[in-house]
Each structure stands twice: as C-alpha cells, then as structure tokens.
Amino acid sequence: MRLIVIFYLSVAGLWLPATSTGSLQLYWTAVEGDVNIPWDLEETPLQIKTDSTLGSDERIWVSMYHKDSNTPIGVTMQFSSPMQYMIGYCTGSWTDLPVQPPVEVDKIWTITKTETALIITCNDVEVLNYLFVDSSRSECVPMWGGDVVEGIMFRSWDSASDFYKAGKGIVRITLLS
Secondary structure, three states: OOOEEEEEEEEOOEEEEOOOOOOOOOOOEEOOOOOOEEOOOOOOOEEEEEOOOOOOOOEEEEEEEEOOOOOEEEEEEEOOOOOEEEEOOOOOOOEEOOOOOOOOOOEEEEEEEOOOEEEEEEOOEEEEEEEHHHOOOOOHHHHHOOOOEEEEEEOOOOOOEEEEEEOOOOEEEEEEO
C-alpha cells in the first residue's frame, strides 16, 4: 500500500494546495474601500495591519455579509484613548475594549468568529472575546450566531486599515492508498 499525504490550507474559505512543508505564503493585500471580498469568517480568521496611534480617532470599519440576508453586520474599532469598539446589532454604542492593545504603533489585528463569539486579538494579545448571548439586544444572536459570514468589505470611511490577509490557515491531511 502506498500513502500519499496532501496538504491543504484554507484561504478565505477556499482550499488551496500547500507546499510539501504544509505552508503557503500568504501576502498582505492593500485595503480598498467598498469592495466585496468573499470570506468565510468562521473558517478563516481575518488579519488587518494598521499603523494608527491611540487617540487619533481613526477607525477600522469592516462590514460582514450575512449569508441569509442582504443586511450587513460588522465591527468597528476606534483608536480613541482608551480604544473602543462597536459590533453591529450587538452593542448600542461605543464600548471600551476590555483589554487595551499593546503600545506598538504597528499592529496586526486578528478577527476570529465562532458560532457563539467574536474574538479580536492585537499583536497576539486578546483584547475582546464577545459572546453574542451576552448582548442585551435581541438582534445579536440571530444576526451573528452560527455559521453566517460569507463576505467582508472594508468601508470607504475606514481610516485605519492598511492591509489584510487570511489568518492562520487550517491544514488538512488526506491519506490515499
């Protein structure tokens, strides 16, 4: 019997063959405002590179598209002091991040969505772990809960996001005989 190992990486919801070492070079892409980007956020975390300073009031503004409706949901983070966030249909106003981001100006944000939570890290420090069920708004769980995001869009008024790429991919091994 002959075994062949095939590696795949998930990139924006697509399965791509990887190199023999199991890795695929993922490049940063410049952010363009108001461009639809197919993205399965539950499968592939989104990484965003910024160089905004706290207190500048610049914003990361990412709309996410719900697979069952034309209604965008989204997350916004404002470089205020302290830094704040808003999650569409979940928070009613600006809320301070529970953990403030590291002081470095150059930051890499990772947005991960599960069926029950939105998790945001900055330079590998978890700054938010938002459970949809904890929202006081009745729309939060129906809009965000489950496997619902199939696309993203950086808004034209996003003044902080410079580049984006897929977060750490998933490696799957298939054995063939």
